[in-house]
Amino acid sequence: MRIPFNDLATPHASIVEDVVAEVRALAGNSRFIGGPAVEAFEQDFAAFCHTRHAVGVANGTDAIELTLRALGIGAGDEVLVPANTFIATASAVAATGARPVFVDVDPVSLLVTPATLEAGLTERTKAVVPVHLFGHMVPPADVLAFAQRHGLIVIEDSAQAHGADAPSDGGDEKSRAGSYGVAGTFSFYPGKNLGAWGDGGAVVTDDTALASRIRSLANHGRSEGTDHYEHRYVGRNSRLDALQAAVLRRKLADLPEATAQRRRVASVYAEALAAHSIPLVAPLSGVDSAWHLLVVRVPGRETVRRLLDEAGIGTGVHYPVPCHRQLAYISDQTVSLPVAEQAATEILSLPFFPHMRDDEIAYVAESLAKAIAAV
Numbered sequence: 168m169r170i171p172f173n174d175l176a177t178p179h180a181s182i183v184e185d186v187v188a189e190v191r192a193l194a195g196n197s198r199f200i201g202g203p204a205v206e207a208f209e210q211d212f213a214a215f216c217h218t219r220h221a222v223g224v225a226n227g228t229d230a231i232e233l234t235l236r237a238l239g240i241g242a243g244d245e246v247l248v249p250a251n252t253f254i255a256t257a258s259a260v261a262a263t264g265a266r267p268v269f270v271d272v273d274p275v276s277l278l279v280t281p282a283t284l285e286a287g288l289t290e291r292t293k294a295v296v297p298v299h300l301f302g303h304m305v306p307p308a309d310v311l312a313f314a315q316r317h318g319l320i321v322i323e324d325s326a327q328a329h330g331a332d333a334p335s336d337g338g339d340e341k342s343r344a345g346s347y348g349v350a351g352t353f354s355f356y357p358g359k360n361l362g363a364w365g366d367g368g369a370v371v372t373d374d375t376a377l378a379s380r381i382r383s384l385a386n387h388g389r390s391e392g393t394d395h396y397e398h399r400y401v402g403r404n405s406r407l408d409a410l411q412a413a414v415l416r417r418k419l420a421d422l423p424e425a426t427a428q429r430r431r432v433a434s435v436y437a438e439a440l441a442a443h444s445i446p447l448v449a450p451l452s453g454v455d456s457a458w459h460l461l462v463v464r465v466p467g468r469e470t471v472r473r474l475l476d477e478a479g480i481g482t483g484v485h486y487p488v489p490c491h492r493q494l495a496y497i498s499d500q501t502v503s504l505p506v507a508e509q510a511a512t513e514i515l516s517l518p519f520f521p522h523m524r525d526d527e528i529a530y531v532a533e534s535l536a537k538a539i540a541a542v
């Protein structure tokens with residue numbers, strides 16, 4: 168059996184005709200930048216995230232950077248970032264002139280907690296960027312109480328967590344990933360749970376003034392309703408284009424079903440892995456994960472990967488080097504963050520996609536158990 172790490176082609180096959188129809192319409196109306204396709208997607212995505220606004224931007228990195236800039240964060244400020252995230256969380260902070268301060272994570276969830284965040288605090292700390300890693304959401308209560316205590320802004324990096332939820336007993340609407348911070352940022356990189364056919368990103372927020380400033384910064388500093396050549400802010404071009412918006416809007420319609428399938432695949436995996444006593448990085452209790460990645464922790468990871476590759480199974484590592492140990496940041500951050508460092512040597516992302524079959528999952532679990540036994 169050959170099992171790829173991911174399979175984007177199968178779900179796309181069923182929507183390609185719909186997308187072609189959208190492309191024809193765009194070719195006819197020539198509204199390639201902004202216009203009805205982008206507006207319609209932004210409205211749908213805001214509703215999906217339970218927020219008032221969504222602003223489409225060029226990618227998930229810009230979504231973080233432009234949000235920080237719009238909030239006035241820059242040189243002289245510090246922003247708390249988990250050490251075990253994709254480097255873009257950190258580079259987006261650095262691009263504003265602010266300093267990303269890396270913090271450690273909980274040994275089980277691999278997510279930030281109030282205690283790990285506390286360790287990075289200084290009087291220059293202005294904001295915290297919790298990352299909903301692997302689709303496993305950092306629950307709102309943990310971060311919000313910490314941020315409130317220290318007067319910090321919360322921006323949720325939800326690049327891996329479209330549709331993750333932490334429903335409270337009271338049915339609180341602000342439990343969706345991206346909706347509880349001042350803003351939530353998303354990536355639509357093709358492999359993400361909601362992936363474009365190219366690059367794309369968005370910021371969601373309830374704050375109308377913030378949404379409008381981010382929109383302006385992403386559009387050469389133009390303000391809505393003013394002349395095309397009037398530039399209120401020093402902005403740049405970071406717009407979501409209409410072709411990507413059309414693809415994303417079509418795919419968003421299928422996202423709840425795809426997320427339910429991901430949750431099903433994850434629960435079949437959890438059972439199969441438990442039968443072999445292989446630890447899975449699971450969401451915290453009370454969180455409905457978006458299950459972007461299915462991550463286990465294994466000894467002798469590189470050998471295990473090679474053996475799985477020989478068995479026809481694709482794997483990934485997210486991420487092999489924590490941010491504070493990357494050459495780009497190492498001279499600035501001499502801290503030791505032992506949990507993130509240890510996890511980086513053990514984590515292994517298994518094949519995972521919504522339409523994965525039970526026999527494929529069983530084959531991966533058995534092959535993994537054999538590989539671990541052979542190490």
Ligand SMILES: Cc1ncc(COP(=O)(O)O)c(C=O)c1O
Pocket residue numbers: 226227228229252253255256298324326327353354355356366367368
């Ligand atoms: C956690 C996280 N943050 C930020 C990003 C950056 O998104 P993009 O690649 O769209 O710039 C990604 C994905 O690539 C990510 O996984």
